[in-house]
Amino acid sequence: MSSSRLAQLAKFGIPILLLIWILSYMTSSREAYNTIVKTHFKSEKDKFVYEFLNSDVGGDFDGSGIAEACAQRTWTPGLILSCVPVDGGFGQVKNGHLNCIRFAMEMGAELVLPRIVQRDSKNIIITRPKNGKGPYVGEPLDYLFDYEHLNKTLQRTCPQMKVYRSMDDLWDVPQVSPPKKISLSAVEVHLTNGTVIEDMGKLKEQIKTYIEKAAPAETRRMPIRFDFEATNWAFPTAFDGPAFANNFGRLLRPRKDARLLAAVALYNLQKRYGVVGNPSRDIQNNKFAGIHLRTEADAAGKNGFPDYETQATNLLDFVRDAEARLVFVATGTTEKEKKLFANKAQEFNVTTVYKENLLEEEGLALLNEMTWDQRALVDYEIMLRAVNIAGPVESSFTWNLALERSLVPGASGEVSPVDGLFEHSDKYSTIIGRSARASALRATIWP
Incomplete structure (x- = not known):
């Protein structure tokens, strides 16, 4: 972020961001919390913005469905999933990232958070092919999404899943590079309507079978990383039930x-x-x-x-x-x-x-x-x-x-x-x- 932008953000948002900080770290009752808002932030605009930033359209977040799904999975320490960077607009990238997280859950794997392919603002058909002198690796997740919200929510609802912010967190684990490839077609998933997994009940065993073929247990050296092909419209949301389906998307909140x-x-x-x-x-x-x-x-x-x-x-x-x-x-x-x-x-x-x-x-x-x-x-x-x-x-x-x-x-x-x-x-x-x-x-x- 440029220094000029930081100065603008400070001038524009410090009072509101200070309010958010206080609310994030408060551990007292709702009544005390409302008293602080009314006493110290009397501006009508501050109160409006506070209400906006601290509420979800459609009701409060309920992580019980996600917690239940994570508790039912078998997790393998050292089995790591990364995902090919997703391109497109907000809707495509959001669902692509959720597909990545959901696949990691089914796999019982640790997760390297997926990255995003940036499009040129003057011509969005063009994506950035290079990152300095090396290959383009994509932008970090907080290019579009609120990383802190995602990280805290996953820690609370799915503590079984170890999350790495980027591959930089694995710099001292050379055996995870290069990764082995994995995709829905590789695990022999049957699709309906072109892209949708037909039988979710079989997916866990299909993934397990593929991993055993790609890296047999008797010779497998842990940790090991698999890289998941970019996937947008694959997981039927109804499979996990409404408590999961109605809240899973809220993991990825706009920045x-x-x-x-x-x-x-x-x-x-x-x-x-x-x-x-x-x-x-x-x-x-x-x-x-x-x-x-x-x-x-x-x-x-x-x-x-x-x-x-x-x-x-x-x-x-x-x-x-x-x-x-x-x-x-x-x-x-x-x-x-x-x-x-x-x-x-x-x-x-x-x-x-x-x-x-x-x-x-x-x-x-x-x-x-x-x-x-x-x-x-x-x-x-x-x-x-x-x-x-x-x-x-x-x-x-x-x-x-x-x-x-x-x-x-x-x-x-x-x-x-x-x-x-x-x-x-x-x-x-x-x-x-x-x-x-x-x-x-x-x-x-x-x-």
């Missing part, structure tokens, strides 16, 4: 500075338009809609994404039917397309806002220091709290939002395909379009 910017942007949205209720989870009282316009360079004409005109028409139809008058637009598209969309929305008496419109000078400077994928985290956190949202079926970003929001009490709707244009529709979220891979996404995304 703190992105959440802080989202909190401030949402506060400014409230002050400017009076459309936000409780900043924590009470989304039904919020009065703004959210839409995901996905027409960036990597999507244009690829991966089945519709063109700008088709997406804009579908999203404006949604806005009109939802009778929304204020719409937050999550997008990384061009200024030209933003202006086109805003002008068309005005014809329906709809005001559009973007994250850039909702931040003051210091916050905007911090946002501009972020990469394209990091800025998308701010969009995600704001969209989570809209009263209703819509986005294209091809987008894993939209699917993550919709499935996470489906945990909000009262969402009750069709999680399965519904008639007509929509692949998913409930009280709070709509996924527009139909896609052959929708069944795989619905079955494998941990909200």
Whole structure:
């Protein structure tokens, strides 16, 4: 992080981060904790941001399902799993990392936290091929996610799994490099819907059999490392039960500075338009809609994404039917397309806002220091709290939002395909379009 960015973050966030520090280390009762907030942080903005940062949409985290799953596994000291760095946007990377963690659990292995392939902010089709003079090894997990949250939560819910932050932690264990390769195809897993593991009940034995062939026990030297092929949409979330499925995805929370910017942007949205209720989870009282316009360079004409005109028409139809008058637009598209969309929305008496419109000078400077994928985290956190949202079926970003929001009490709707244009529709979220891979996404995304 550059010195200029550190100075901006200090000026912008120290009061709020100090509040977070106090709350993180307090061991007293909830009443005492609330007293400190009210006494020492009297600013309305501070309280709003605090509520935002310390609450989860969909309810409090429940780690009991994860703890039970870890307790039921057999763990092998010295058996280490690393994973090939995952590329793509937030939705793809998040689920890819969760696939890595879940595979380590099934394997009963220690885990080297997966890394992330960074995309070029000016042209996200391009990924960085080099890391200095050596091969590109990817960015650390905290490039997109809150490492401290993940580490503390895993220590509490799955203490059986030893976690290494990076391969640097194994610098003095030469026998773990190079690793042996492992993949779903190598362990002879049968797939359905193209990518989804068909029989989870067999996976543990299939992994065990493969490891024995790759490194027979009588000659195996421990520790030993296996490197797992990058995998996105493989594990059927229903297999582990709702207590696990509804909380496993929360291990990977967007990084703190992105959440802080989202909190401030949402506060400014409230002050400017009076459309936000409780900043924590009470989304039904919020009065703004959210839409995901996905027409960036990597999507244009690829991966089945519709063109700008088709997406804009579908999203404006949604806005009109939802009778929304204020719409937050999550997008990384061009200024030209933003202006086109805003002008068309005005014809329906709809005001559009973007994250850039909702931040003051210091916050905007911090946002501009972020990469394209990091800025998308701010969009995600704001969209989570809209009263209703819509986005294209091809987008894993939209699917993550919709499935996470489906945990909000009262969402009750069709999680399965519904008639007509929509692949998913409930009280709070709509996924527009139909896609052959929708069944795989619905079955494998941990909200």
